[in-house]
Amino acid sequence: MIIIKLTKINLESIFLLIVFSVMLWAGCAIFFNHELSHNFPFGYLASDTYQHQVRVESIKLMGNYRYEAPYIVAGYEDNVGFYQPLLYHIGAIFSYVSGLETYDSTYLLIFILTSFASLIMYLIIRQFNKHVAILSLPLSLLVFSQAPYIGFTWGHWPAVSAQFFLIAFFWALSKINLKNSFILFTIFLSATILTHTSEAVFAAMFLFIYFIYKFIKKDYKTLFKQALIGSILSFIICFYYLVIFKFTWARMQPYSFYAMKAWASPMFGIPSFKYLLIFLSIGFIISLFYFRKKKSTAFLVGLVMLLIGYSNYYGFGHRSFQARFFWPIYLSIFLGAGIYYLIKLIIKKLQTIHSIAIASIFLIILNISAMSSIVPVTARFTAQGLMSQQHWDMFRWFQDNVNNEKILFFYGDFYGQKAILRNTHIPPYRVGTNYFTSILQNKTIKREYMISRLGDHHGVHYAYRKSFFEYGYHAEEEESKDPTYYYSKMRDICTFDYYIFDKVSQQPVFAQYNMLIASELIKKEWIQPVYGNDYVIVLKNNNPGEDCINEKRFD
């Protein structure tokens, strides 16, 4: 008897281990070219990924997140650390202990936490029915299908990792009858707030609906007491950051009701499930009958997160699309229930091995690209991303050799993804691409260009603290003095200390124009090449302010 029981437990554990491994394989092993450590940020496909990478690295270098690093915020040294800090901190610590670079440690962590999120959802569903939980698990794999995958590769990292804590928060609610369950409530709610505050709003919405659900079932007293204590403690724990949040994000982007039908990024929607919708629909209908059952929190999670995923139609804008990244996990209960009750029509006495066998078939199907016309499949590919070894070497050269001087990037294919340029660890300036194109078309070389002073200001206008409850905003103050300050304007290239030119481009004419400007600059004896490789050249201007270039037309 004991042996049989042990075998059962092990079978389930082994299955979880396999699912976890498949998730890591489909999520990041292939994407990372089966390497944990890379020579440069690998698989970074958009500016936002670099935004997070640079911030983690800056916290590691500064030792804390009291302020933003100056190279993130256009050179200001007193800008308060305004982004939700938790992910950055665990990314930096993981880097220290594992020896991985921050660009690898944080990225890897996102995938690992997501894989754990699916297993925690499994625990929630298991409270309802073990077979349903096993049959639900394969759907989680679709967080790595095409549309949700941008949550990882395009840098929605805080939203993704906050949803890991959100699922843990759901689990804590499902276990609210545990002794002192407010502890778990507090830990997970605080973590959600400190990782991505939007998900804390989702947590509050779920809590409200869960309370009504419990109230109707006349089982609300424990929930009320524990949630009240937990909410107060979470508020106290997060108070310091919430003050920052109030004077930064909440001031610049106050909540306003707006409906949004589409998103500029690929969207995951219900039709994305294709023929799996048959099972999901059956599971959804069945869930409506099971609401009265005691342990049906998983169904409520599915229903509420389905509604939140559609909240773009009733006021949450693009945040709802971020919730959809995790729909394959939240809605997995419907797949599991759908399959389970269909199978029950055939097999009356379902055993764990049966459920695992069926789930394994789904696990395989969801990884077969040839099935993509029928069911969604994982988007497995290897991508180096925007960075090249040569560009990374250039960034590292700046980190090691240049301090607090003005640097100017001319055209580069990926320099439009501005957060990348913060990897110099110097506040970057960049020639505007549209302007660059227009003067190229006019066949001129000029001394003044439309140049942007780059920084992460869009959210918070370079907020700094005057006192604990009083903030100033550099962008607004500078603009009030000089309306042309903000943030792109005609600037004299001769005032810069360093110039960065890409030698290669997907559109060779840009690289040729870059080289033409560079060759004009080095005609002045005080301007010299100081770094170069096959992709990029760096010039040093030893007399900033001197006339550095002869304006002219060329043929």
Added chain:
Amino acid sequence: MKKDLIKKEAVSLVYILLAGIVILKILFYNEDFPTILRTLLAFFWLFILPGFSLMYYWEDKLNFMERFLIGVAVSAAIIGTCSYYFGLIGLNIKYHGILLPLLLLTIGSIIIIKNK
């Protein structure tokens, strides 16, 4: 709390660690073994052991699997939150990877001893 249970669960953790090494080596076959081992040990040290030890507080109500999986979320949440505030009060983040897990493991040990 039964001594046997802790012993048994410690063995289970070792099995998971060994399985983790094999799985990571298969998935990340282009990576060298020392990097895989160090990464996995770092993950265990930071995100598994602290949370798992703290979850002994609910040992009588939650099984091994629940405490193991939820422990990861507990570790990540507490270490991330504490690291932010410890940094703000002046303790450099480079020490957090050692100090915070040690602190949580100490609290976890107290819980285990008290539950005995």
